[in-house]
Amino acid sequence: MSTEVMCEKQADKFKLKDQVALVTGSGRGIGRSIAESLMAAGAKVVISDINEETCKKTASELKEMGGETLSVVCDVTNSESIEKMVEKIMSEWGRIDVLVNNAGITRDNLYMRMSEQDWQAVIDTNLSSAFKVTKPVIKVMSKQRSGRIINIASTTGVHGNFGQVNYAAAKAGLIGFTKTVALEYASRNITSNAVAPGFIDTDMTRALGEENVNKILERIPLKRMGCPEDIANAVLFFAGPGSYVTGQVLEVNGGLYT
Ligand SMILES: NC(=O)c1ccc[n+]([C@@H]2O[C@H](COP(=O)([O-])OP(=O)(O)OC[C@H]3O[C@@H](n4cnc5c(N)ncnc54)[C@H](O)[C@@H]3O)[C@@H](O)[C@H]2O)c1
Structure with missing residues (x-):
C-alpha cells in the first residue's frame, strides 16, 4: 500500500457542517492537519497559534481551499490571551462545538540534567494550557448542551520515554x-477523549536528527513514521461519529507500545 493511500484523509465520511472547531497550535504540523480535516468535514475552523505568521498563513491557505476560517493569535499558557480568543470566536461565530487541545512543545533532557525551567515550560504549555483553554470553552459547550473535547497527548504519557520526564508527566497529566x-461533563452531552500519537513526521520530530529518527523507526512495528493525517483521522472519529465514546485514550502509534 502506498504512503499516499495510507495517509488519505477520511474527512468526507464525517459531516460536521455548520459546527465550529477550535484547534490550538494549528499554525503547522499535526494541528494544521487536524484543522484541514475538520474543515473538509464541513466545520468552520479557528486557526490559533502563538506564532502570528504561521497562524495567518495557515488560515488564509485553508480559506483558499474553500473553507471558513478565523485566525486568532493566542498563547495557550496565558489566560488573558485565551479569554480574548474565546470572546472573538463567540462574537464572530457564536458557538464552539469541537475543541482540540493540540499546542505543545518539547524540551528533552535526561532527568538529572533537566533544568527546572525546562520542566515548567513543558508542564505549562502541554498540561496547564488544557486546564486554561478548556475552562471558558466548556462553559460555552455546557450552555449548548453539546461539545467534543479532544486532547492531543502522546504515547510517552502512557509508557514513559528516555529524556522526556517533563513531557511524559505533562501528557500523563493530560490523560x-x-x-x-x-466524568464531570457527560451529563451535559460533552465528550472528552485523548489521542496519543506515537512518532509523527513533523518539525517537532525532524529536530531529532536523522540518526535518532532511524533508531526509532527500527522499533516501530508498522515500519514507518506516522503522518499528521493519521492523527487527524483519529480526531475526526471523536469529533464526529464517536458520540458514545468518552474518557478514552486512542494510541495512534504504528504498534510502538514501549
Ligand atoms: N510529532 C510527534 O511525533 C508527536 C508525538 C506525540 C504527540 N505530539 C503532540 O502533538 C501536538 C502537535 O505536535 P507537532 O508535532 O505538530 O508539533 P509542532 O512543533 O510542529 O507544532 C506545534 C504548534 O504549537 C504551537 N505552540 C507552541 N507553543 C504554543 C503556545 N504557548 N501557545 C499556542 N501555540 C503554541 C507552535 O507554534 C506550533 O505551531 C503536540 O501537543 C505534541 O506534543 C506530537
Missing part, C-alpha cells in the same frame, strides 16, 4: 484531565 472532564 488524567481528559478522563475526569469526561
Whole structure:
C-alpha cells in the first residue's frame, strides 16, 4: 500500500457542517492537519497559534481551499490571551462545538540534567494550557448542551520515554484531565477523549536528527513514521461519529507500545 493511500484523509465520511472547531497550535504540523480535516468535514475552523505568521498563513491557505476560517493569535499558557480568543470566536461565530487541545512543545533532557525551567515550560504549555483553554470553552459547550473535547497527548504519557520526564508527566497529566472532564461533563452531552500519537513526521520530530529518527523507526512495528493525517483521522472519529465514546485514550502509534 502506498504512503499516499495510507495517509488519505477520511474527512468526507464525517459531516460536521455548520459546527465550529477550535484547534490550538494549528499554525503547522499535526494541528494544521487536524484543522484541514475538520474543515473538509464541513466545520468552520479557528486557526490559533502563538506564532502570528504561521497562524495567518495557515488560515488564509485553508480559506483558499474553500473553507471558513478565523485566525486568532493566542498563547495557550496565558489566560488573558485565551479569554480574548474565546470572546472573538463567540462574537464572530457564536458557538464552539469541537475543541482540540493540540499546542505543545518539547524540551528533552535526561532527568538529572533537566533544568527546572525546562520542566515548567513543558508542564505549562502541554498540561496547564488544557486546564486554561478548556475552562471558558466548556462553559460555552455546557450552555449548548453539546461539545467534543479532544486532547492531543502522546504515547510517552502512557509508557514513559528516555529524556522526556517533563513531557511524559505533562501528557500523563493530560490523560488524567481528559478522563475526569469526561466524568464531570457527560451529563451535559460533552465528550472528552485523548489521542496519543506515537512518532509523527513533523518539525517537532525532524529536530531529532536523522540518526535518532532511524533508531526509532527500527522499533516501530508498522515500519514507518506516522503522518499528521493519521492523527487527524483519529480526531475526526471523536469529533464526529464517536458520540458514545468518552474518557478514552486512542494510541495512534504504528504498534510502538514501549
Ligand atoms: N510529532 C510527534 O511525533 C508527536 C508525538 C506525540 C504527540 N505530539 C503532540 O502533538 C501536538 C502537535 O505536535 P507537532 O508535532 O505538530 O508539533 P509542532 O512543533 O510542529 O507544532 C506545534 C504548534 O504549537 C504551537 N505552540 C507552541 N507553543 C504554543 C503556545 N504557548 N501557545 C499556542 N501555540 C503554541 C507552535 O507554534 C506550533 O505551531 C503536540 O501537543 C505534541 O506534543 C506530537
